[in-house]
Amino acid sequence: MYRIASAIFLAENIKKFEIEAPRIAKKRKAGQFVMLRLTETGERFPLTIADSDPEKGTITIISQGAGKSTKALNRLEAGDGITDVVGPLGTPSHIENFGTAVSIGGGVGTAIAYPTAAALKQAGNYVITINGARTKELVILEKEMHAVSDEAYITTDDGSYGFNGFVTQKLQELIDAGRKIDFVLAIGPIPMMKAVAEVTRPYGIRTVVSLNPIMIDGTGMCGGCRVTVGDEIKFACVDGPEFDAHLVDFKNLADRNRIYQQEEKESDEAETHRCRLAAKG
Amino acid sequence: MDPKNITTKERLAIPRQVMPAQDPELRMGNFEEVHLGLTPELARMEALRCIQCKDPVCIQGCPVNIKIDQFIKLIAEGDFLGAARKVKEDNVLPAICGRVCPQEDQCEKVCVIGKQRESVAIGNLERFVGDYERQTGQRIVPEMAPPTGKRVAVIGSGPAGLSCANDLAQFGHKVVVFEALHELGGVLMYGIPEFRLPKEIVRDELDGLRKMGIEFRTNVVVGRTITIDELMEEEGFDAIFIGVGAGLPWFMGIPGENLVGVLAANEFLTRVNLMKAYDFPASDTPVFDCKGKSVAVFGGGNTAMDAVRTAKRLGAEHAYIVYRRSEAEMPAREEEIHHAQKEGIEFQLLTIPLEFVGDDKARLTGVKCQKMELGEPDESGRRKPVPLEGSEFVLPLDMAVISIGNGSNPLIKQTTPDIEVSRKETIVVDVNTMQTSKENVYAGGDIVTGGATVILAMGAGRKAAAAIHEKLCGTGQNFNEW
Numbered sequence: 125m126y127r128i129a130s131a132i133f134l135a136e137n138i139k140k141f142e143i144e145a146p147r148i149a150k151k152r153k154a155g156q157f158v159m160l161r162l163t164e165t166g167e168r169f170p171l172t173i174a175d176s177d178p179e180k181g182t183i184t185i186i187s188q189g190a191g192k193s194t195k196a197l198n199r200l201e202a203g204d205g206i207t208d209v210v211g212p213l214g215t216p217s218h219i220e221n222f223g224t225a226v227s228i229g230g231g232v233g234t235a236i237a238y239p240t241a242a243a244l245k246q247a248g249n250y251v252i253t254i255n256g257a258r259t260k261e262l263v264i265l266e267k268e269m270h271a272v273s274d275e276a277y278i279t280t281d282d283g284s285y286g287f288n289g290f291v292t293q294k295l296q297e298l299i300d301a302g303r304k305i306d307f308v309l310a311i312g313p314i315p316m317m318k319a320v321a322e323v324t325r326p327y328g329i330r331t332v333v334s335l336n337p338i339m340i341d342g343t344g345m346c347g348g349c350r351v352t353v354g355d356e357i358k359f360a361c362v363d364g365p366e367f368d369a370h371l372v373d374f375k376n377l378a379d380r381n382r383i384y385q386q387e388e389k390e391s392d393e394a395e396t397h398r399c400r401l402a403a404k405g
Numbered sequence: 406m407d408p409k410n411i412t413t414k415e416r417l418a419i420p421r422q423v424m425p426a427q428d429p430e431l432r433m434g435n436f437e438e439v440h441l442g443l444t445p446e447l448a449r450m451e452a453l454r455c456i457q458c459k460d461p462v463c464i465q466g467c468p469v470n471i472k473i474d475q476f477i478k479l480i481a482e483g484d485f486l487g488a489a490r491k492v493k494e495d496n497v498l499p500a501i502c503g504r505v506c507p508q509e510d511q512c513e514k515v516c517v518i519g520k521q522r523e524s525v526a527i528g529n530l531e532r533f534v535g536d537y538e539r540q541t542g543q544r545i546v547p548e549m550a551p552p553t554g555k556r557v558a559v560i561g562s563g564p565a566g567l568s569c570a571n572d573l574a575q576f577g578h579k580v581v582v583f584e585a586l587h588e589l590g591g592v593l594m595y596g597i598p599e600f601r602l603p604k605e606i607v608r609d610e611l612d613g614l615r616k617m618g619i620e621f622r623t624n625v626v627v628g629r630t631i632t633i634d635e636l637m638e639e640e641g642f643d644a645i646f647i648g649v650g651a652g653l654p655w656f657m658g659i660p661g662e663n664l665v666g667v668l669a670a671n672e673f674l675t676r677v678n679l680m681k682a683y684d685f686p687a688s689d690t691p692v693f694d695c696k697g698k699s700v701a702v703f704g705g706g707n708t709a710m711d712a713v714r715t716a717k718r719l720g721a722e723h724a725y726i727v728y729r730r731s732e733a734e735m736p737a738r739e740e741e742i743h744h745a746q747k748e749g750i751e752f753q754l755l756t757i758p759l760e761f762v763g764d765d766k767a768r769l770t771g772v773k774c775q776k777m778e779l780g781e782p783d784e785s786g787r788r789k790p791v792p793l794e795g796s797e798f799v800l801p802l803d804m805a806v807i808s809i810g811n812g813s814n815p816l817i818k819q820t821t822p823d824i825e826v827s828r829k830e831t832i833v834v835d836v837n838t839m840q841t842s843k844e845n846v847y848a849g850g851d852i853v854t855g856g857a858t859v860i861l862a863m864g865a866g867r868k869a870a871a872a873i874h875e876k877l878c879g880t881g882q883n884f885n886e887w
Contacts, residue, residue, distance in 0.1 A: 147625075147630050147631060148630065151629065151630060151631070161587055165681070165687060165688045165689060166689050167680065167688075167689035167690040168587075168680070168690075192689060193689060207587070208587040208623070208624055209624065210585065210586075210587070210624040210625070210626060210630070211626070211629065211630065212629055212630070213626065213629055340672060340675050340676060340680065340690070341585075341586060341595070341675060341679075343585045343586070343626050343814075343816075344652055344653055344814045344815065344816060345585075345595070345650075345652065345653065345671060345675070345814065346595075346654075346669065346671040346672040346675045347653050347654040347656075347668075347669035347671050347672050348668070348669070348672040348675075350656075350663075350669075352663055357656055359653055362653070362814070362815055362816065373663075375767075376663050376767070379664075379665050379766070379767040380663070380665055382665065383665045383666070383693070384691045387685065387686075387691035387694075388691070390686060391685075391686050391689060391691070394686055
């Protein structure tokens with residue numbers, strides 16, 4: 125069992141956890157993830173490590189309740205335990221002083237972009253962050269992002285806060301203003317990452333995305349997380365999860381991520397029903 | 406019959422005893438074990454068939470040289486526990502090996518009786534003694550040497566790691582086993598299905614190892630959570646054994662392989678075995694819904710048989726094996742092929758897949774195949790399949806499982822660059838000691854050989870344990886000979 129040291133909601137349905145896992149806290153680097161299994165009958169699922177405190181021996185993860193497992197995770201509180209946490213997994217982000225680096229986070233993707241943005245800053249980059257959300261209430265990590273940015277932008281789809289529009293529009297605006305951009309990191313929903321890749325492609329700006337295929341073991345054994353990158357088969361759990369955005373086959377990723385849609389829905393609905401019954405008591 | 410007063414002629418007259426099995430019609434619908442095991446009566450009768458050769462060649466046929474003639478003699482005399490003890494001198498996991506070893510290519514292949522008649526059912530007898538020990542609760546506690554004060558880390562809790570850990574503990578060393586997954590047992594748990602190896606048996610063996618003082622740590626990915634150098638320098642381990650098994654699956658590289666519904670055997674079996682997807686939604690992990698569907702498994706090895714028989718049990722209407730050579734060339738055990746045939750698996754032999762085809766939602770709908778004929782033998786000695794012009798056809802499918810082997814997990818290589826690996830990224834070892842290019846680090850099993858068998862991995866684990874013991878304590882043993 126891995127004890128949850130703290131658990132707070134950052135926004136509706138988005139919760140931040142500090143989990144006691146001293147060895148992972150000591151080793152983890154930006155861009156890496158953990159696999160979690162909440163209970164004995166639970167599925168294994170990956171979450172990126174947003175931060176860690178080697179002194180306290182904790183890692184930070186940020187979860188958006190989307191399916192059965194992430195919703196169940198978001199019901200846990202400080203003092204609760206998680207059956208299995210393993211990591212840090214995946215190849216760490218490639219960090220160097222590129223010059224000017226733009227870190228783009230869409231929705232809960234901001235939580236994944238954050239540690240890499242911080243590492244880019246530490247490596248001497250001029251860091252511009254663009255954090256997109258649907259609406260003001262869903263903006264997360266604003267303060268944290270601000271602290272690691274030379275320039276920080278918020279975009280909302282409905283214009284309720286910051287720039288009115290998508291992250292790609294803000295990025296295009298920067299490019300059109302003649303800003304020399306050397307590196308772009310984009311993490312968020314697949315359509316967003318694909319759109320960012322298309323914005324930077326004509327300019328040949330080196331662009332990296334963090335992929336979220338379905339994983340089962342997450343340690344380099346089952347092959348479930350294969351993705352197509354530049355016509356080659358790659359495995360997100362050991363070769364990634366970060367890849368060259370201009371080489372990724374996003375359509376294939378989106379198609380493959382839908383394979384268990386029906387089962388996931390079924391599982392989620394059954395759990396929601398069970399929880400409601402439990403709440404009625 | 407009195408085992409002391411039986412003539413060779415009488416022994417030869419006894420037919421090979423048939424192990425009771427679940428009826429194929431019944432077992433197609435469940436995940437329970439196919440074979441039910443020999444009864445004590447059947448086991449004694451089978452044991453009497455052994456003529457107790459002066460020079461038992463079967464022992465040479467066994468990768469770990471179990472004293473086969475001696476343990477069979479003990480069974481014939483009714484001393485089943487004594488027989489178990491005898492097997493365990495050389496093989497710590499008889500209940501497992503009795504089930505999954507390819508005996509027909511090892512001990513039973515060279516059995517003298519087998520020249521004229523059916524060979525003695527050595528595997529079934531091994532299984533019997535292992536089961537007898539477990540089912541009667543008379544666990545044999547091995548003799549343990551006094552503590553040496555040395556500590557050894559074993560990486561991976563599959564067959565190689567477990568056999569290595571067992572021997573090291575018996576030599577008196579403190580052993581800690583590290584496992585990446587949440588469950589111990591490696592391929593015995595995630596790969597081999599319940600109907601071929603009940604997980605209860607593996608758990609029982611693990612309990613036995615715990616009782617010997619071996620410590621187990623799950624959720625540790627060596628190379629990531631902790632490196633080999635850290636284990637030695639910071640955690641004070643005197644030696645390391647790497648038994649992390651094979652790695653990521655190979656794919657065929659044909660068009661359409663990325664369609665939704667095409668997956669690797671490792672994924673399919675991991676979902677079902679380790680994550681218990683057959684019990685969805687009680688278990689959270691789903692697996693492709695096979696009910697009433699057409700499923701094809703590409704490959705002819707034991708993993709392919711495991712996968713196709715699993716698909717059938719999950720309700721597939723058509724469960725095919727698509728294999729490019731003929732049945733004779735299949736690497737799977739004869740017994741497994743035979744079981745698969747009885748369970749209604751459809752064999753598309755001498756057939757090569759050319760392309761997977763799908764619908765507008767990128768879902769698999771079929772595979773375009775071509776028939777083959779056997780030509781001249783290739784470098785493996787097997788006759789090479791040659792395509793037959795104009796024989797293309799489309800096999801309609803809902804799911805395709807690729808089972809053509811595995812590469813090596815790259816983690817150790819990435820994180821411990823001073824361990825030499827081959828071009829295929831397997832770890833290079835001294836064949837006599839299993840030592841890697843790094844001092845006090847040993848390796849064995851699939852990470853060294855590429856995909857092989859449980860018993861070969863166990864043999865490698867034991868060989869490494871002997872060498873590690875020699876290195877740490879300098880016993881002067883000649884470990885080439887064991």
